[in-house]
Amino acid sequence: DIQMTQSPSTLSASVGDRVTITCRASQSISNWLAWYQQKPGKAPKFLIYKASALETSVPLRFSGSGSGTEFTLTISSLQPDDFATYYCQQYNSYPYTFGQGTKLEIK
Amino acid sequence: EVQLVESGGGLIQPGGSLRLSCAASGFIVSSNYINWVRQAPGKGPEWVSVIYSDGSSKYADSVKGRFTISRDSSKNMVYLQMNSLRAEDTAMYYCARQVAAAGIMYWGQGTLVAVSS
Numbered sequence: 001d002i003q004m005t006q007s008p009s010t011l012s013a014s015v016g017d018r019v020t021i022t023c024r025a026s027q028s029i030s031n032w033l034a035w036y037q038q039k040p041g042k043a044p045k046f047l048i049y050k051a052s053a054l055e056t057s058v059p060l061r062f063s064g065s066g067s068g069t070e071f072t073l074t075i076s077s078l079q080p081d082d083f084a085t086y087y088c089q090q091y092n093s094y095p096y097t098f099g100q101g102t103k104l105e106i107k
Numbered sequence: 108e109v110q111l112v113e114s115g116g117g118l119i120q121p122g123g124s125l126r127l128s129c130a131a132s133g134f135i136v137s138s139n140y141i142n143w144v145r146q147a148p149g150k151g152p153e154w155v156s157v158i159y160s161d162g163s164s165k166y167a168d169s170v171k172g173r174f175t176i177s178r179d180s181s182k183n184m185v186y187l188q189m190n191s192l193r194a195e196d197t198a199m200y201y202c203a204r205q206v207a208a209a210g211i212m213y214w215g216q217g218t219l220v221a222v223s224s
Binding site: 032034036042043044045046049050053055087089091094095096097098099100101 | 167
């Protein structure tokens with residue numbers, strides 16, 4: 001199985017900050033990577049696919065990059081609604097696997 | 108509008124069985140890949156199973172031989188039959204539609220399964 005490792009596990013930041021979350025795959029997944037945002041009691045919300053393609057309706061302050069084994073999710077200017085947990089997920093091969101999550105907290 | 112609505116969760120004793128249902132609207136389940144993904148309390152999501160458009164399926168090793176995914180095209184529904192349930196199967200179970208090269212795009216609201224004596 002492909003292991004997905006996110007860092008950091010927790011990130012404290014303020015409104016207006018630029019933040020970056022890293023996701024590493026244990027083997028190459030090309031660009032078959034998605035990012036999700038999850039708030040308590042809700043299903044994951046689809047943000048980015050193919051490592052860098054933004055889902056329609058997702059604000060342009062979100063961006064993704066990377067290929068192979070190293071990927072990043074960047075939020076250019078944090079808004080109050082962005083404080084949540086973020087997960088990466090590889091869909092290069094089954095079993096699809098998720099990172100352990102990065103909790104983005106208000107500083 | 109794409110919608111997925113799960114049902115069938117509940118409290119069940121270890122060794123018991125449950126069947127989860129996923130009612131889909133806004134698309135045809137038999138033309139899509141439909142996944143079940145679960146999330147234990149305080150943990151990240153874990154992929155469980157997929158049923159392909161051709162009717163074939165795959166399972167996570169943790170549920171292989173105990174869970175069975177199926178669909179009813181006439182009702183546009185997908186099911187997850189869960190047998191020999193264990194405490195570690197306790198989780199929110201989500202039905203989710205995969206879209207071509209985009210991955211798992213659409214998620215239901217989930218149904219909670221609690222395995223406890």
